[in-house]
Amino acid sequence: MEEESGAVSPFRKPSHYANGNTRDRQGRLITCEMDAQRLTRTEYDGTITVLAESFDGKKLTGPNDVVVKSDGSIWFSDNGAGIRGNYLGHKATAELTYRVYRIDGRTGQITIAVGDMERPNGLCFSPDEKRLYVVDTPGGTKTTHVYDVVDDGTKLANGRVFFDATPGYADGIRCDTEGNVWAGFSGGEDQDGVAVFAPDGKLIGRILLPERCANLCFGGLKRNRLFMAASQSIYSLYVEAQGAIGG
Numbered sequence: 001m002e003e004e005s006g007a008v009s010p011f012r013k014p015s016h017y018a019n020g021n022t023r024d025r026q027g028r029l030i031t032c033e034m035d036a037q038r039l040t041r042t043e044y045d046g047t048i049t050v051l052a053e054s055f056d057g058k059k060l061t062g063p064n065d066v067v068v069k070s071d072g073s074i075w076f077s078d079n080g081a082g083i084r085g086n087y088l089g090h091k092a093t094a095e096l097t098y099r100v101y102r103i104d105g106r107t108g109q110i111t112i113a114v115g116d117m118e119r120p121n122g123l124c125f126s127p128d129e130k131r132l133y134v135v136d137t138p139g140g141t142k143t144t145h146v147y148d149v150v151d152d153g154t155k156l157a158n159g160r161v162f163f164d165a166t167p168g169y170a171d172g173i174r175c176d177t178e179g180n181v182w183a184g185f186s187g188g189e190d191q192d193g194v195a196v197f198a199p200d201g202k203l204i205g206r207i208l209l210p211e212r213c214a215n216l217c218f219g220g221l222k223r224n225r226l227f228m229a230a231s232q233s234i235y236s237l238y239v240e241a242q243g244a245i246g247g
Contacts, residue, residue, distance in 0.1 A: 001234075017082055017089045020065030020122070020172065020215060025072060025246075032063035034082030035089035039063045039074070039103075052076070052103060055110055058095035062088075065122045065172060065215075068246055069129060071153055072105025075113060077120040077134070100134060102154070113156055114147070122172040122215070125149075126179050126199070127244040132156055133181055135170045142169035144183070144197075163201045170195065172215035172229075176241040180204065184213035184228065194228060209235060218243020 001008045012018070016033035024030055029042040030051070037060045038053035051074065053060055062082030067075050079098045082089030100114035100123065114120055118138035125132055135144045143164045147156035163170075168187025175181055179199040185191055185206075193209035194216060211231040219225050219236075223243040228235040 019081065019088075020063070020076070022066050022068055022217075022246075024068045024074070025070065030066050030068060030074060032066055032076060034062040034064065037062050037082055037089075039066065039076055051108075052101065052110055055096060055101065055112075061094045061096055061098060064120075067124055069105075069125060069153065070246065073154070074103040074105070075123060075125075075132065076101055076103075077114075077123055079119045079121060079137075104154075114159070116159060117145070122170060122184070124173045124175050124181070125244070125246055126175055127177050128179075129153065129246075133162060133173055133175070135173060135183070137169060137171070141166050144170050144173070144181075163197055163203070165191075165195065165203070168195070171213070172217075174217055175244040176218070177244050178241065180241070182216060182226070182241075184216045186212040193230075194226070207237065 016036035018031050019034050020032040022030050031040050039051045041049045041051055060078050061080035064077045064079045064081055077100050080094050083092040085091055098119050099112050100120045102111050102113040117136045121135040121137045123134045130149055132147045144162045145159050146162040148158045150157045168191045170183035170185055172184045173181055181197045183195045185195040192212045194207040194213055196205040198204045209230055213228050213230045215229040217227050219227055226237050226239050
């Protein structure tokens with residue numbers, strides 16, 4: 001979509017059921033392709049580089065969301081959304097369990113970052129990158145967790161529940177510069193849209209929409225325009241907050 005004219009045109013077709021997107025610290029687009037079961041980077045000239053499509057010789061189940069840390073490492077959730085049925089990809093048997101992976105920014109080595117969730121989904125770093133928030137969306141109770149970033153920023157520890165808003169639940173998440181977590185949210189007419197949680201996990205605000213919201217991001221010159229990808233629409237709203245760099 002063009003900012004000045006409002007014109008909308010396809011960016012990539014087919015997108016292979018692309019879901020989560022982000023930019024790396026060089027401005028290149030990083031994309032989770034659920035149907036192709038791979039994570040890709042769009043280079044400056046438009047060519048596509050495959051960053052990850054397998055682990056230990058087995059095919060990924062379908063990357064879902066992704067963030068890039070200041071050290072250039074790429075962290076992404078892989079939760080099988082692209083192979084659980086034909087709606088978001090194609091039906092296939094998973095070769096791996098659902099996890100969050102880390103790609104080293106220098107070597108490209110892929111390691112397991114989170115292996116204790118049923119279906120990891122949205123994720124984001126706190127502004128100081130000392131915390132990683134990860135949404136878990138299994139068939140039952142859906143919760144959002146937080147982990148401490150340790151070992152010079154390469155590993156996670158002390159995972160615990162950040163918030164449980166059952167029966168409502170989060171999907172894509174992003175942090176603002178104050179450390180608040182903004183979550184695309186589903187929960188019915190009085191909850192669908194965006195929920196905002198303080199660093200201590202307390203709900204401090206909502207943006208209600210007429211439909212469920214999945215992914216969101218901060219954009220604009222000052223990173224104060226919130227874009228919300230809902231069930232059938234894209235919404236935007238200028239807010240008195242700024243998105244943290246890296247989301």
